[in-house]
Amino acid sequence: MTDIVATEIVLLDESLPLNEIDQGFYDAIKAEYGTACTEEFCIRLARAYRAEKKNRMGKTMAETKKIMDWRKQINANELLNTKLDQPELFSQCWPSMISGEDYYGHIVNYERLKDIQLDTFLSNFNLEQVLSHRAKHMERMHAEMNAVSKRVGRRIYKHICIFDLSGVGLKHLSPSVINFLKPIFDLGQIYYPESLFRMYLVNAPFVFWGTWKIISNFIDPETKEKIQIFKNAESFLVEARKARIPMTSIPKSLGGQSSGRMLDDTFVVGDCISPTQ
Structure with a gap:
């Protein structure tokens, strides 16, 4: 490609x-x-x-x-500038990275379900701690978007999210887990509105679709319109090209070329190279 x-x-x-x-x-x-x-x-x-x-x-x-x-x-x-509870463990349990930018300058955030250590995560963090870490995650994203805006000379305040559903199982889709995750979903929608450009759910197995009907009830209609679901990486890559996301901004695990920058306490805002350079 x-x-x-x-x-x-x-x-x-x-x-x-x-x-x-x-x-x-x-x-x-x-x-x-x-x-x-x-x-x-x-x-x-x-x-x-x-x-x-x-x-x-x-x-x-x-x-x-x-x-x-x-x-x-x-x-x-x-x-x-605030060190939260067990930041290293949180990043290990829920790794997240920026894999690049699209043609317009939107940063691409990538997370993979099978990298989320659910049992360790749930046994070490309460909901308040999780929300603090995810709020810091969003603040990092917005700081990076501001840095991109300054670099390219135009305002960019939306991002792309790619979530790889590889490895999803019944334990991820249990009512207790979904109820725990709902406030985390709400955090982005309620407290960071107008921040999502597009979300791609990739490698969605058959078992996911029934749960999606429940999860989608948590999502406001405008956000839902920005979400696309793909059964495999191949079909996603076709759409990514149409959406002008370069291969250099797509993670290697999905067939792209990006190794990414981890969104943890080692992250340096603005320490990136435009995909067009």
Whole structure:
């Protein structure tokens, strides 16, 4: 499979100025919170609830308050400089990496189910600890997106997630595990809205589909539209090429060329090379 040839970048919505309608929501958020929230945060929130038809302003301001209160509660602005409980063990139990960027500059986050040591994970971390680690994970991702934005000279605040379902078994799909994972799913949707560009679930076995009907109930409709499921890596690679994800940004375990950068306490923001270089 040949790689993607770089051409002039087509700007997506996130890289464009706010339209007149969205600008009103940005102004309302900025007026309420001022310098307590960044420009990128205000822009994301101004666009996040477009599907709300009845009272979009009420929804936007209520959700913004919820997020701001939560960020203050967990001291989110300092998370990258905070050492959490057992960081090495958490990274071993739930490894995650950035494998590169797509044509537009979206970073690609890759995780593989069979690398998640479920028993060790559940016996060593309570839900509060897990949520803290995953919040730090999201803060790293956003810091990296900010670094990419500065490098390429346009705003990028969305990412791609590739989740490899190889090795999924009944223990991963039990009601107790799913109920434990639900707040983790919610963390990204509720507290980091408008951050996901696309999610690919790859190597989905037959047993997964029944559980997906349950899991998908946790996911809001807009997010669900961004998720694509593939039975194998081969079919995913065909779609990845159409979506302009170069082979250099696809993990070797899926047939790509990337060894990735681990998203753990050794991670250095901005320490990367553009896939087009």
